[in-house]
Amino acid sequence: MILFRYLTREVLLTMSAVAGILLLVIMGSRFIRYFSDAAEGDFPVTILGSLMMFHLPGFMELVLPLAFFLGILLAYGQLYMNSEITVMVACGMSPLRLLRVTFLPASIVAVLVALCSLWLTPAGALQTAATLEEQRSRLDVSVLAPGRFQDFGGGRTAYISDFSSDGTKMQEVLVHEQPGPESPHSFVTRAGSGYQETRVETGSRFLVLENGERYGVMPGQNDAQRLTFERYTMRLGLSRSLQELDSLEYATTQELWHDPNPRAQAQFQWRAGLPFMVFILALLAQPLSRVNPRQGRFGKLLPAIFLYVAYLSLLLAAVDAIGSGSLPTVIGVWPVHLLFLGLGLLLLWRSQRKGMR
Structure with missing residues (x-):
C-alpha cells in the first residue's frame, strides 16, 4: 500500500506539473488572440474570462492524456535513475504488477477526459459560439x-x-x-x-x-x-437563436450516437475514443520509461513524443476519413486504437521477458 501511494503520488504530481505548463501555453495563446479581437472591437473585454472558461474543457481533453503520458515517463524514469526500480524488483515487483498500479491513476485521468470530451467540451463550445454570435449581432457602447x-x-x-x-x-x-x-x-x-x-x-x-x-x-x-x-x-x-447553432461540434454525445450521418459518427468516435487513449498511453509509457542511468531520465522522451504524435495524427486522419465517407463507420477509428494497444502489449511483453533490471 505504501509503495502504491508513492508511485501514484509521483505520477500525478509530475502529470499536474506538465499539464499546468501545457495549459499555460495553450490558454495564453488563445487569450492573446481573443484579446486582439477585443481590442479590434469585436466583443467587450468583460467576456474574456467567460470565453476562456468555456474553452477550458476542450483544452483539458487534449492536454490530460499527453500530460499523463509524459508524467509516467518522467516519474518512472526518475525511479530508474535512482535505482528505486531495482529495489522494487528485489521485493517482487514485476512489470505486470507495476502496470496494475499505473492503471488506477489512469482510471482517474480517463474519467476526467470522458467528462470533458463527452459533455463539457460540446457544452462549452456551444456557449462560446452563442456568446460570440450574440456580441456580433448587437451593438454595445463598450x-x-x-x-x-x-x-x-x-x-x-x-x-x-x-x-x-x-x-x-x-x-x-x-x-x-x-x-x-x-x-x-x-x-x-x-x-x-x-x-x-x-x-x-x-x-x-x-x-x-x-x-x-x-x-x-x-x-x-x-x-x-x-x-x-x-x-x-x-x-x-x-441575435440568432441557439437552435440555429447546429454544428456537430456543439451537438450532445447522445445526439451524435443516434445520428447516422458519417460526420456525426466521426465526431462521436473521436469523443468516445479519448478515454480509451489514456489507458493505451499508460500501457505504452511504462516500458518506454525504462532507461539506462547513463542515458538520463530524458533518454526516451523524444521517441515517446514522436510515438504520441503518430498516434494522434492517425486518429485525426481516421476521423477525417470517416467524415468524408472514405472509411466505413463500422470500422471507424478503432483499428488505430487496436494498433497502438498491440504495440503497447508487445513492449510490455519484451519488458516482462527481459525483466526490470
Whole structure:
C-alpha cells in the first residue's frame, strides 16, 4: 500500500506539473488572440474570462492524456535513475504488477477526459459560439472605439467621433445599414449624439439617436428618402437563436450516437475514443520509461513524443476519413486504437521477458 501511494503520488504530481505548463501555453495563446479581437472591437473585454472558461474543457481533453503520458515517463524514469526500480524488483515487483498500479491513476485521468470530451467540451463550445454570435449581432457602447468604422452585425456599421466625459453618450454618430430581406433600401443615419438604453419590461436594447438625419437610397434608382429627427430609436440585439447553432461540434454525445450521418459518427468516435487513449498511453509509457542511468531520465522522451504524435495524427486522419465517407463507420477509428494497444502489449511483453533490471 505504501509503495502504491508513492508511485501514484509521483505520477500525478509530475502529470499536474506538465499539464499546468501545457495549459499555460495553450490558454495564453488563445487569450492573446481573443484579446486582439477585443481590442479590434469585436466583443467587450468583460467576456474574456467567460470565453476562456468555456474553452477550458476542450483544452483539458487534449492536454490530460499527453500530460499523463509524459508524467509516467518522467516519474518512472526518475525511479530508474535512482535505482528505486531495482529495489522494487528485489521485493517482487514485476512489470505486470507495476502496470496494475499505473492503471488506477489512469482510471482517474480517463474519467476526467470522458467528462470533458463527452459533455463539457460540446457544452462549452456551444456557449462560446452563442456568446460570440450574440456580441456580433448587437451593438454595445463598450466595444466602440472613437474614430473607427466598426461592424456590429445585421449588416450595420457604426462610427462615433468621441464619448462624453462620463462615457454614457456618443457624439457625432454615423450608422450605415445595408439592404436586407426586410428592406431593399440602404440607410445612412447621422446624429449629433446617441446613447444606448435597455427596456426593463422587455429586456430589449435600443440605440437612441438625437438631432440628426436619416437617408434611404435604393441601389439603381436616382431618388432618395430624407428624414430629419430630434430623436430616433433603433432596435438592437437581433441575435440568432441557439437552435440555429447546429454544428456537430456543439451537438450532445447522445445526439451524435443516434445520428447516422458519417460526420456525426466521426465526431462521436473521436469523443468516445479519448478515454480509451489514456489507458493505451499508460500501457505504452511504462516500458518506454525504462532507461539506462547513463542515458538520463530524458533518454526516451523524444521517441515517446514522436510515438504520441503518430498516434494522434492517425486518429485525426481516421476521423477525417470517416467524415468524408472514405472509411466505413463500422470500422471507424478503432483499428488505430487496436494498433497502438498491440504495440503497447508487445513492449510490455519484451519488458516482462527481459525483466526490470
